[in-house]
Amino acid sequence: MTLYQPFLDDAIAYLQSRLELMPYPIPSGFEYKSAITGKGKNQEEVVTTSYGFCAPKLRQIRAAHVQGGKSLQVLNFVIFPDLNYDLPFFGADLVTLPGGHLIALDMQPLFRDDPDYQAKYSAPILPIFESYRQHLPWGGDFPEEARPFFSPAFLWTRPKETTDVETHVFAAFKDYLKAYLDFVEQAEPVMDTQALATIKQAQLRYLRYRAEKDPARGMFKRFYGEEWTEEYIHGFLFDLERKLTESVVS
Ligand code: DBV
Secondary structure (H helix, E strand, C coil): CCCCHHHHHHHHHHHHHHCCCEECCCCCCCCEEEEEECCHHHCEEEEEEEEEEEECCEEEEEEEEEECCCCCEEEEEEEEECCCCCCCEEEEEEEEECCEEEEEEEEECCCCCCHHHHHHHCHHHHHHHHHHHCCCCCCCCCCHHHHHHCCCCCEEECCCCHHHHHHHHHHHHHHHHHHHHHHHHHCCCCCCHHHHHHHHHHHHHHHHHHHHHCCCHHHHHHHHCHHHHHHHHHHHHCCHHHHHHCCCCC
């Protein structure tokens, strides 16, 4: 059992208990990818597995799980709502590298600075956020340009101890996911043409930023090569632009 496997198992079981999950297609060759890294005694197999679902109101629920031994474990888990809902994105970036743990957990807003939007989708999360602050303090250095994509309830932390990940981070992950599904349950479709156009622009802004700045790009290129990596990023991890071009989503 690796560090983030329980997170993944719990999340999928929980989603299944509350939503009508259906499979989301994963391009062939991307469900499972393995490579050997390092030399001699330091050789290690790095395996990346992908998971994809959709559900009513949710265009894509997807996870990438990287397992490369004790000091390389990553779970990146994102939920992209349908374009006719004003729902935020659920975003979890759970990263363990030789340098330590790095945790990002948030309901990433479509409209960061809109007070009504904040009242609807950030304020209800603040009590959860506050309840973890003592054990999971602010993680410090953070790319300034990423700020517009995170809410005031952004849990960003670098736990020193693995037990903090197994306990507090796991609990926070479950609380955030539950709160997200509560939002989903309550969400009503947006009908207004102007509002729909604004949502689409916000989704594309987010998606382009994430695809362009994906912090895992370097790692994936080293393990699996450039071609595989770019196809994985644009064809699966952040695929909205492709899907719009194929006009599968309107
Ligand atoms: N991050 C991803 C995906 C990953 C992934 C799809 C599948 O978006 C992993 C894998 N994140 C990952 C790895 C690192 C980070 C770091 C491997 C370490 C990179 C390294 O140190 O080499 C939140 N993730 C980070 C960082 C941030 C985030 C802020 C620190 C990197 C830095 O300082 O530049 N999540 C990340 C982010 C957004 C988000 C920037 C933007 C909207 O949702």
